[in-house]
Amino acid sequence: MSSKTFRGRHLPVIISIVIALMLSMMPLPEGIRNFRPDWVALIMIHWAMAVPRSYGVGVAWVVGLVLDVSQGTLLGQHALALTVITFITIKSNLLMRMFPLLQLTATVFALNAVYRFLLFWINGVAGVEAPSSVYWGPVLTGALVWPMMYILLSGIRYRVESRH
Amino acid sequence: MVASRGNTTNPARIPVLGLRTLFLIALSIVLMALDNRENHLNTVRDAIAAAVYPIQVVVDAPVRFFVWINENTQSRNELELENARLKAEKLLTSARLLQLESLKAENDRLREMLEARQQVKDEVRVAEIMGVDANPFRHSIVIDVGSSDGVYDGQAIVDADGVVGQVIETGPRTSQALLISDPDHTLPVEVLRNGLRTIAFGTGELGRLDLPFLPNNADIEEGDLLVTSGLGGAFPPGYPVARVGTVLRIPQQPFADVSARPLAALDQVREVMLIWPGEPEPAQADAVNDAESGNE
Numbered sequence: 430m431s432s433k434t435f436r437g438r439h440l441p442v443i444i445s446i447v448i449a450l451m452l453s454m455m456p457l458p459e460g461i462r463n464f465r466p467d468w469v470a471l472i473m474i475h476w477a478m479a480v481p482r483s484y485g486v487g488v489a490w491v492v493g494l495v496l497d498v499s500q501g502t503l504l505g506q507h508a509l510a511l512t513v514i515t516f517i518t519i520k521s522n523l524l525m526r527m528f529p530l531l532q533l534t535a536t537v538f539a540l541n542a543v544y545r546f547l548l549f550w551i552n553g554v555a556g557v558e559a560p561s562s563v564y565w566g567p568v569l570t571g572a573l574v575w576p577m578m579y580i581l582l583s584g585i586r587y588r589v590e591s592r593h
Numbered sequence: 594m595v596a597s598r599g600n601t602t603n604p605a606r607i608p609v610l611g612l613r614t615l616f617l618i619a620l621s622i623v624l625m626a627l628d629n630r631e632n633h634l635n636t637v638r639d640a641i642a643a644a645v646y647p648i649q650v651v652v653d654a655p656v657r658f659f660v661w662i663n664e665n666t667q668s669r670n671e672l673e674l675e676n677a678r679l680k681a682e683k684l685l686t687s688a689r690l691l692q693l694e695s696l697k698a699e700n701d702r703l704r705e706m707l708e709a710r711q712q713v714k715d716e717v718r719v720a721e722i723m724g725v726d727a728n729p730f731r732h733s734i735v736i737d738v739g740s741s742d743g744v745y746d747g748q749a750i751v752d753a754d755g756v757v758g759q760v761i762e763t764g765p766r767t768s769q770a771l772l773i774s775d776p777d778h779t780l781p782v783e784v785l786r787n788g789l790r791t792i793a794f795g796t797g798e799l800g801r802l803d804l805p806f807l808p809n810n811a812d813i814e815e816g817d818l819l820v821t822s823g824l825g826g827a828f829p830p831g832y833p834v835a836r837v838g839t840v841l842r843i844p845q846q847p848f849a850d851v852s853a854r855p856l857a858a859l860d861q862v863r864e865v866m867l868i869w870p871g872e873p874e875p876a877q878a879d880a881v882n883d884a885e886s887g888n889e
Contacts (some may be wrong), residue, residue, distance in 0.1 A: 454652045491618045498641040505624030516614040
């Protein structure tokens with residue numbers, strides 16, 4: 430693989446994942462912190478849907494570990510949740526590509542809810558804490574930002590896909 | 594072209610996707626199990642944290658930039674005010690510094706007196722507190738003496754006012770001690786006035802001990818002094834522990850609700866005293882002798 434195709438294919442994806450990680454670490458005021466979308470999950474769903482062969486469960490797992498360390502959660506918690514939703518996305522990616530934007534957003538909403546539920550469930554099993562109902566806020570805001578993110582990434586995605 | 598596009602997106606063609614997913618899930622569960630119980634994975638965590646560090650720096654950069662802007666645009670007036678305040682503070686501090694020398698000499702003298710340990714019959718040695726447990730629900734301290742000084746598990750620790758706690762773990766040069774206010778700590782005590790025996794439990798609050806096993810008709814009053822009874826084996830008898838605070842007798846309940854205030858300043862002391870009881874067993878006597886020869 431020459432460095433040029435590497436730049437074309439992987440760099441946009443890597444940059445977008447890094448930006449998602451940054452957004453998830455960024456300090457936010459108390460009031461809106463509970464509504465911070467799960468940027469990393471959204472990005473991983475997007476790339477798993479667009480280029481399922483290159484960005485599969487392995488990448489999701491590693492990114493999840495990084496997220497675990499940066500958020501100070503149990504090592505493996507985000508990794509597991511991200512792996513699961515990436516798996517579901519890859520399995521249904523042909524179907525998801527056919528969806529109109531509204532239906533796709535609903536699917537992402539459901540995936541995001543699964544992601545949150547897994548995190549919630551692991552917290553419960555490990556006895557870490559019992560979050561309140563605002564815990565589910567990111568699922569809502571995630572669905573709100575998804576269409577914008579999707580349109581923004583479509584251009585980049587076309588490039589990544591066509592060079593595949 | 595169409596065919597190759599089909600290949601790239603057909604999930605059936607991605608080799609052992611399900612198996613890989615299962616493996617990663619299992620791996621995550623193992624990691625979490627290891628991480629939850631003990632801190633086995635600190636090295637892994639540190640390695641990943643080092644890799645993430647540049648991202649964190651970039652994320653923090655805007656915040657630091659605003660702080661920097663703020664600092665650099667403070668008005669001259671504010672700076673002058675701050676300057677004046679700092680000058681006044683410096684004057685005050687140097688005045689206090691003058692006293693330091695005499696205080697230091699006094700401190701040395703007092704420590705010598707403590708080390709001489711003539712007033713108490715039990716063997717006593719002064720130790721300094723090196724650290725406290727960061728967990729707010731765990732009341733334990735680390736002191737700067739260990740098994741090489743003759744410290745042993747279960748040894749009593751007091752300060753100038755009363756019992757502080759007991760040693761729970763000895764290292765060669767340091768030991769960990771549990772304060773009497775820790776929820777896991779129990780201490781056999783008696784009421785000095787009439788010899789009534791009971792047990793004092795730590796509550797997790799520095800200023801409160803519970804005496805849960807006193808019957809309603811027990812002869813105990815507010816202000817009674819509780820001293821160690823020596824029955825538990827760890828503590829020598831007669832050291833003051835706490836003063837009874839509230840006594841609540843509820844007729845329907847079998848036991849009275851009694852709480853007491855520890856006499857030792859559990860959260861303020863820096864120096865504590867370790868006690869070797871008056872007539873130690875031979876092995877412990879040797880340890881004490883070792884400690885003495887080590888000191889001198």
